[in-house]
Amino acid sequence: MRCTSWISRRGRAAYEAELYGPAARVNLENTQRRFVAPERYNLWPQAHLHTQWPGAGAPGWMQKPPARQLPNLQKVPILILTAEASCHAPYDHCTVKYLEQAGVRPTWTKLASAGIHGNGHMMMLEKNNLEIADWMSRWLAKTVPNRR
Numbered sequence: 001m002r003c004t005s006w007i008s009r010r011g012r013a014a015y016e017a018e019l020y021g022p023a024a025r026v027n028l029e030n031t032q033r034r035f036v037a038p039e040r041y042n043l044w045p046q047a048h049l050h051t052q053w054p055g056a057g058a059p060g061w062m063q064k065p066p067a068r069q070l071p072n073l074q075k076v077p078i079l080i081l082t083a084e085a086s087c088h089a090p091y092d093h094c095t096v097k098y099l100e101q102a103g104v105r106p107t108w109t110k111l112a113s114a115g116i117h118g119n120g121h122m123m124m125l126e127k128n129n130l131e132i133a134d135w136m137s138r139w140l141a142k143t144v145p146n147r148r
Contacts, residue, residue, distance in 0.1 A: 026090040063101055070102040077143045078106040079136065083119035107139070 017023060033040075038047040078099065082092040096108045111119055114135055116128065123132050 023085065028090070062097065067101045067103075070099070070104055073099070073102070073104045077140075078104060079139055079143075080106050080108045081123070081132070081136070082108070082110045083121060083123050084110070084112045084117060085119060086121040086123075088121055107143070109139075111135075 033043060037050070038044070039050040042048065080092060080096060082089050086092075088095075092108065096106055099106050111117070111123070111132065116131055116135065119126055119128065119132070123129060126132075
């Protein structure tokens with residue numbers, strides 16, 4: 001079995017498809033059982049003590065109407081980039097919906113849709129980081145015109 005340390009991998013995701021096979025989609029039900037609302041499933045003796053998860057413990061929380069607005073963020077261009085192998089990929093759409101409910105209009109881009117593949121959450125440390133930085137720079141140039 002091959003073992004690589006975090007340092008030698010330079011911050012890349014620990015999952016190696018060539019070793020473990022293709023990654024499976026995240027099972028949201030299992031995530032809810034283990035992390036979001038374990039008190040509902042009693043999988044371990046102390047699960048009933050879990051009381052600190054915000055909201056109702058359902059994936060993709062929305063605010064109760066009237067939704068609290070984020071007026072300062074409404075004035076700022078916001079880009080949410082989702083990498084195809086990121087741990088955030090299964091729920092970045094929830095972040096987008098939450099911001100939209102708060103009156104913010106983020107731009108959400110999946111890097112794969114932009115032709116950039118193979119990245120995890122730490123894209124700024126990965127081999128193609130300059131390609132991603134170039135894409136982001138072009139987005140900024142289009143979105144935030146030069147104000148001199």
